[in-house]
Amino acid sequence: DTAVSQTPKYLVTQMGNDKSIKCEQNLGHDTMYWYKQDSKKFLKIMFSYNNKELIINETVPNRFSPKSPDKAHLNLHINSLELGDSAVYFCASSQDGRGTPRGYTFGSGTRLTVV
Amino acid sequence: AQTVTQSQPEMSVQEAETVTLSCTYDTSESNYYLFWYKQPPSRQMILVIRQEAYKQQNATENRFSVNFQKAAKSFSLKISDSQLGDTAMYFCAFMKHEANFNKFYFGSGTKLNVKP
Numbered sequence: 001d002t003a004v005s006q007t008p009k010y011l012v013t014q015m016g017n018d019k020s021i022k023c024e025q026n027l028g029h030d031t032m033y034w035y036k037q038d039s040k041k042f043l044k045i046m047f048s049y050n051n052k053e054l055i056i057n058e059t060v061p062n063r064f065s066p067k068s069p070d071k072a073h074l075n076l077h078i079n080s081l082e083l084g085d086s087a088v089y090f091c092a093s094s095q096d097g098r099g100t101p102r103g104y105t106f107g108s109g110t111r112l113t114v115v
Numbered sequence: 116a117q118t119v120t121q122s123q124p125e126m127s128v129q130e131a132e133t134v135t136l137s138c139t140y141d142t143s144e145s146n147y148y149l150f151w152y153k154q155p156p157s158r159q160m161i162l163v164i165r166q167e168a169y170k171q172q173n174a175t176e177n178r179f180s181v182n183f184q185k186a187a188k189s190f191s192l193k194i195s196d197s198q199l200g201d202t203a204m205y206f207c208a209f210m211k212h213e214a215n216f217n218k219f220y221f222g223s224g225t226k227l228n229v230k231p
Contacts, residue, residue, distance in 0.1 A: 031216050041154075041204055043221040050216045088158065094217055101210060101217050103150045106160035 003027050006091045006107035013081055014115055021076045021110045023091030030095060031055075032074035033104070034066060037088040049074050081114045088112070119209050121222035128197045129230050135182075136192040136225050138207030144168075147211040149183065149190045154224075155203040163205070166190065194227075202229045 004025045013019055025032060033056075034046040048056035049068040063079045078085060088111050092104040118141045128134035140149070151163040166174045166183050174181050178198075182191045194201055207222040 033219075041224045041226075043206065043224075045219070048216065055214070055216050056218070090160065092160075101148055101212070103148070103152075103162050103165055103208075103210070104160070104219065105162075106152075109158045109160075111158075 003105050004091055004093055004107040006089075006110050008110060009108060010111050010113075012113045012115060015081055015083060017081050018077070018079045019081060019112070020078070021089055021091075021112075023074050023076070023107055025072055025091075025093040025105070027093060027095070027105060028072075029093035029105070030071060031093060032068065032071070033092045033094075034074065034076050035090040035092065037090060037109070039087070043090070047074075047076075078112075081112075083114050086112055086114045119207055119220050119222040121205075121207055121225050123225045124223070125226040125228070127228045127230055128194075130197055130199060132197055133193060133195045134197055134227065136194075136205050136207075136227065138190045138192070138222055140188050140190065140207075140209045140220075142188070142209065142211070144211050147209060148217075149181075150208040150210065151179070151181070151190075151192045152206045152208060152221075153201075153203045154206065155200075160206075164192070197229045199229050199231060201227060203227060 031050045033048045046060045047066040052068045065077045068074045088109045091107040120139045147168045149166045153161045153163045164176045178195045180193045204224045206224045209220045
């Protein structure tokens with residue numbers, strides 16, 4: 001019954017590796033997002049896809065590449081991981097367009113630790 | 116550009132008492148939405164309450180209520196009868212509709228400690 005599910009929940013990896021985080025939502029929402037939460041808990045948007053189309057691409061190193069095979073999935077691939085990439089990454093979704101927005105539904109986060 | 120400011124990095128309250136978390140925002144929009152999210156130690160982000168800017172009535176959800184002052188661009192969260200489970204980070208968020216999607220802006224968060 002999980003609405004927005006992210007895998008894995010924890011990821012520990014060495015510098016220079018490539019890793020992916022997967023996100024799936026079963027809410028039928030049109031838009032999905034990736035946020036990065038740093039050690040000071042600040043939430044910063046990275047990407048957003050609306051019906052598989054990239055609509056937000058904030059200032060993020062091009063080592064980060066989102067992929068949306070369909071509107072229920074938004075994966076995040078990170079190449080050549082660096083120490084500064086250590087953070088919690090949140091996936092979220094929202095139903096945009098018609099009706100009153102109900103806000104985001106968040107996944108449970110992926111804690112990425114680069115060593 | 117929209118900004119959201121939470122001026123209280125950390126607050127404490129005794130169990131069963133009332134606490135108010137502050138949030139101000141800056142926007143030139145007239146139609147927008149405001150939210151409070153809770154992030155307990157489990158890390159899960161949970162929607163607490165939301166407010167439509169066009170509604171004058173303050174939103175209420177059980178022990179949680181807001182004081183929305185549109186002219187002052189203020190959106191504070193009041194938690195009544197605080198419980199230990201209310202211990203969490205609280206994020207204020209501003210949302211506006213842009214093209215065909217909704218864009219969110221989050222504050223930096225307030226860490227609330229509820230003491231027994």
